[in-house]
């Protein structure tokens with residue numbers, strides 16, 4: 001065993017083996033994998049090996065495509081068979097809502113180059129004779145689905161890595177990881193200590209325990225999962241292998257295993273396994289079967305596939321595997337732990353393992369994952385994702401694996417958890433709440449005396465007319481929205497201005513001013529968009545996306561100079577309310593001493609003010625595009641501020657509005673949103689943020705790439721479309737057509753209540769970005785005509801917010 005390596009990967013499941021292989025492929029060959037027992041000794045060995053490309057997040061779907069295409073490569077290099085069976089797959093719908101979902105999945109697949117075909121039950125029956133047609137309304141056929149041999153895949157990765165120079169040490173548990181002052185690591189193992197520049201935690205079932213060596217509590221939980229294999233069905237002998245099948249109504253998946261059928265289910269009453277700690281002596285063990293638990297699904301499956309009922313069960317497998325609260329992997333560098341990386345919580349190792357390995361290797365070797373991996377970045381969880389929270393969300397996610405999540409659907413587990421001091425006030429105003437990073441925030445307000453509930457649907461919901469009324473109040477009088485759920489950071493120190501100028505693309509504003517501040521990575525891609533407010537010469541208040549707080553802090557800390565700049569997140573310390581609308585100035589003017597006239601406090605001003613008796617930071621800015629103010633106070637003042645504004649607001653037509661109305665209002669203004677319009681796959685010019693990129697201010701992170709993007713014009717452009725929708729608006733990821741070609745995708749959409757039209761924002765190829773007509777957005781399987789608007793659909797010159 002070497003005693004010094006560049007990277008020590010802890011864990012020899014399919015994920016650790018893939019990371020090892022991808023590191024060698026990227027040129028880092030002095031790498032070692034440390035495995036407690038034999039390769040595959042966690043979840044991997046008993047997996048069903050199924051694989052598919054469809055995923056709710058298109059960026060994860062791309063990585064799944066990559067994984068499936070990789071198997072040939074590692075077979076060739078290693079000479080080890082991955083046992084690949086590409087059988088094709090069927091997703092079967094038994095309800096009209098599920099047919100809608102299939103249509104959406106098919107549409108989304110288009111711009112990823114996926115060949116998903118919508119077929120009738122009769123066509124499905126032809127290619128899958130075991131199904132009973134009458135239970136289904138439609139299906140999707142995906143030619144690229146199938147299964148692999150978990151043992152073969154893991155060994156093919158491992159052997160390919162070894163051929164390139166990697167070392168694999170089996171029967172050797174890592175018992176501790178200790179960081180040296182220079183940031184490198186001593187990995188203490190049963191066979192001795194290895195000094196490694198980087199550590200990768202790919203501990204799978206034991207990733208939590210490995211994380212705890214360094215005080216890291218990863219939000220993952222293992223669930224018991226059962227599948228069984230039937231006795232042989234004689235009619236399958238000599239036949240072409242049957243397809244992989246998902247039956248959403250029965251909540252099962254199936255595939256052929258030799259001459260039998262392998263059937264697995266994600267039961268509603270799923271059971272966590274080893275909720276606190278995973279025993280080290282758990283090896284290639286299985287858990288006791290509990291067929292009773294899966295009986296409800298299996299009995300539906302027997303109705304849908306009657307031949308199975310008489311087949312007899314040959315083998316039952318019950319094994320644990322891990323999930324993060326949202327079911328996506330946890331990958332990337334851990335904030336605050338230099339050279340410490342994770343690749344765990346991978347619940348679909350045979351669809352995602354290759355993509356996870358590629359992502360992590362890119363990140364370690366190139367400093368960037370090379371793709372938009374927000375959906376699986378470990379930084380998407382903060383301290384709020386505690387172990388019991390994770391437990392509740394994982395169980396919920398597991399039980400819903402085959403259920404539809406409607407675009408307007410809020411899930412109940414672990415709620416309410418975090419609330420602000422005005423929660424009861426909003427509740428009393430009949431708010432319908434949403435969950436954002438475990439924080440409750442108002443989505444819309446139902447009329448008094450009616451249930452504060454939204455119908456879940458792919459189409460416009462019962463919220464539509466009420467959101468319309470909220471929008472009207474903002475555009476015509478005055479609205480109030482809680483903005484506590486924004487991320488906030490305080491940047492202070494003598495070096496603060498120079499540092500901000502280096503990490504953001506904008507010019508640093510003068511004291512008392514605000515600017516929009518995009519942030520780029522070295523490759524010139526967008527990794528953040530902030531509102532940068534200068535409170536004093538050496539003090540800045542920076543507002544961004546709360547969900548990305550850990551992501552931003554990780555980036556900030558990586559780029560901080562040794563002295564002179566201090567950054568701290570203060571999202572829950574400063575809570576906020578925003579008032580917006582033509583009457584908002586008159587409302588606020590009655591509560592402050594300062595002159596709020598445009599001459600004295602113009603658009604993009606920022607100042608410390610007393611609002612009534614409440615010390616506040618006030619910025620003249622609003623995401624609604626109206627005249628408006630964001631008022632930030634420390635949390636103990638929020639309730640008093642809310643009451644004060646409402647009391648004074650009566651004379652100005654003030655009413656509450658929520659996130660749904662804000663979305664409508666900002667779409668009408670063509671204002672982009674982080675994680676929607678602004679993501680690391682887009683450049684600032686493509687995203688229409690060029691006016692906030694000051695190439696003349698001197699070098700900043702990403703400036704060279706931004707200069708090149710400006711010269712080339714990028715490859716795509718963010719556009720605004722007015723869509724001739726029927727009763728369903730775009731939600732994101734729908735294909736945008738121009739003529740007969742898919743030319744881009746929607747990033748967000750909704751109904752513009754002032755503009756009186758459905759709106760979609762999205763990216764299209766530059767070649768068509770100046771066209772006005774000929775566009776269509778595919779909604780619910782229909783191409784709905786769309787017209788590009790060169791300007792925002794409401795107040796294109798931005799006069800209202802500057803009034």
Ligand SMILES: Cc1cc2nc3c(=O)[nH]c(=O)nc-3n(C[C@H](O)[C@H](O)[C@H](O)COP(=O)(O)OP(=O)(O)OC[C@H]3O[C@@H](n4cnc5c(N)ncnc54)[C@H](O)[C@@H]3O)c2cc1C
Nearest residue numbers: 011013015036042043044048049050174204205348349350
């Ligand atoms: C019943 C069942 C069916 C499944 N079916 C499918 C399927 O059809 N398709 C699919 O894609 N996925 C399926 N899965 C999920 C799949 O098994 C996982 O996604 C995958 O195995 C995760 O791999 P991993 O490498 O992250 O973790 P693991 O397989 O758990 O590997 C972790 C490895 O790390 C080692 N290790 C941990 N701690 C240490 C330490 N301190 N020192 C040294 N070594 C250590 C362990 O011994 C183990 O070998 C299924 C899972 C189960 C249980």
